[in-house]
Amino acid sequence: MSHGALILCALLIDAVMGEPKWLWTRLPHPAVLMGKLVGTLDTQFNQGGARKFKGILCTLLLVSVGGLAGLLLQALGPIIEVLIAAILLAQRSLVQHVALVANGLRMSLPEGRRMVARIVSRDTTNMEASQIARAAIESAAENLSDGVIAPAFWFLIAGLPGLVIYKLVNTADSMIGYRTPRHADFGWAAARLDDGLNLIPARLTAVLIALPARCYDVTGIRSDARLHRSPNAGWPEAAMSRALGIALSGPRAYDGQMRDFPWVNADGRRALTPLDIDACIVMLWRAWAGFLGLCAIFVFI
Numbered sequence: 001m002s003h004g005a006l007i008l009c010a011l012l013i014d015a016v017m018g019e020p021k022w023l024w025t026r027l028p029h030p031a032v033l034m035g036k037l038v039g040t041l042d043t044q045f046n047q048g049g050a051r052k053f054k055g056i057l058c059t060l061l062l063v064s065v066g067g068l069a070g071l072l073l074q075a076l077g078p079i080i081e082v083l084i085a086a087i088l089l090a091q092r093s094l095v096q097h098v099a100l101v102a103n104g105l106r107m108s109l110p111e112g113r114r115m116v117a118r119i120v121s122r123d124t125t126n127m128e129a130s131q132i133a134r135a136a137i138e139s140a141a142e143n144l145s146d147g148v149i150a151p152a153f154w155f156l157i158a159g160l161p162g163l164v165i166y167k168l169v170n171t172a173d174s175m176i177g178y179r180t181p182r183h184a185d186f187g188w189a190a191a192r193l194d195d196g197l198n199l200i201p202a203r204l205t206a207v208l209i210a211l212p213a214r215c216y217d218v219t220g221i222r223s224d225a226r227l228h229r230s231p232n233a234g235w236p237e238a239a240m241s242r243a244l245g246i247a248l249s250g251p252r253a254y255d256g257q258m259r260d261f262p263w264v265n266a267d268g269r270r271a272l273t274p275l276d277i278d279a280c281i282v283m284l285w286r287a288w289a290g291f292l293g294l295c296a297i298f299v300f301i
Contacts, residue, residue, distance in 0.1 A: 001078050004298025007155045010085035011292055018092030030087060034171045038062070042176050042186070051185040059172065059189040066168040070161030081160050088167050090147035091288050094140065095281055101136040102277035105129060119143075123253035131252070133272035137280045138248050141209070141240040142233045144284055146170055149208065149291055150201035156298060169194050195231055202232035206239035208287035213243035224264045234264070241265035243283055246276060 019029075041058045074081050097119050105112030112132045117124040120135045127135070150170070154162035169190060176183045177191030206221055215221075221238040227249070228234025241248040247268035249261050 002299060003156050003159055004295050006078060006082050006159075007085060007152050008292065008295040008299060009082045010089060010155070011091070011152060011288070011295065013082065013086035014089040014091050015288065016092070017086070018096065019090075030084070031167070031171065034168050035175065037065070037168070038172045038175050042183075046176070046182065046186040052188050055176075055186040056189040058186075059169070059193055062168045062172055062190070063165050063193075066165035067161045070159065070164040073164075074160045084160060085152075085155055085163055088151055088163055090143070091284070094143050094147055095284055098136050098140045098277060098281055098284070101132065102274040102281075105132055105274045105277070121254070123256065126253075130270060130272040133274065133276050134246075134248055134250070135252070136277050137240060137244070137246070137272075138237055140277075140280050140284060141205075141236040141248075144209075144287060145198065145202045145205040145232070145236045148288065149205045150198055152291060152295070153201045153204065154197065156295065166197055169197055198232040202235040204291075205287065206235040208290040209236060209239040209243050209283055212286040212290060213283065215239065215242045217242055220265070227262045227264060229261075238264050240280065240283060241268055244276060244279055245269060246272060 041061070045054045045058055073084050101112060101115040101119070104115035109129060109132075112129065113124045113127050116127070116132045116135050119139045122135060124132070124135070151163045151166050154166040158165075172187070172190035173194035176187035177194060178184075178187060206225070210216070210221065221235070221242060224238035224241070225234035228237065237248055241264045245265075245268055247263045247265050247270045249264040250270075251258055251260050253259070
């Protein structure tokens with residue numbers, strides 16, 4: 001079977017099954033194992049001198065391990081390949097987590113804060129309703145790229161090894177790719193490689209969000225994407241803001257300190273409700289369907 005046919009099946013399985021609790025309460029999820037590997041490397045090698053060099057070697061090790069693991073699993077046949085790919089995709093779980101924020105916000109402000117705290121790293125204690133909805137939508141847009149489109153894209157390009165390598169590098173970036181005193185040097189290679197691997201998928205995600213909404217403001221999306229501190233995450237966020245006609249980003253608190261981030265689509269509506277989260281979820285499924293269509297094209301060419 002072609003890569004297109006395999007990832008098409010994996011996308012459908014993930015959309016139907018999601019993350020079955022009965023399975024992952026009994027077995028460690030591959031993403032958890034990846035996190036443990038990255039954590040072990042961080043503990044063992046992120047100390048002493050030459051931390052950037054050590055980080056480069058550890059990143060190369062992650063790429064090697066991911067490629068080898070992907071090849072070994074791929075050799076077990078297409079059924080195993082599809083199942084592993086489905087496990088490493090996150091469309092249904094993403095939608096479920098975002099929907100929980102909308103439902104929580106409908107119940108009460110504290111419940112909305114509790115639900116959004118599960119998916120964002122910013123301070124949620126004093127969030128108002130619009131801030132909760134905005135945080136959920138931003139997280140949804142970014143994770144559509146990181147958790148669905150990018151891993152599926154790399155499967156199309158390089159099969160299961162490509163997907164596993166991407167997930168390992170992306171996990172490393174989420175754990176050590178920060179410009180903090182501890183990780184600025186050690187996590188440098190992982191962060192830069194993650195930037196490279198997401199260069200095309202992030203922009204593809206923006207297209208998949210914008211086109212179904214008949215949003216053709218390429219100049220505006222590109223301009224706002226550049227405001228983001230990440231070279232890639234701003235693209236799906238900027239597209240989502242225009243698809244929904246709302247303003248995203250803006251000031252928020254981290255570790256008790258307010259950060260004055262610029263608004264994305266600053267002229268958009270800033271008073272948000274759970275209905276905006278519902279509309280975002282519709283956009284997530286439309287983008288997913290668009291990518292499914294692209295995969296189908298790969299099957300027949």
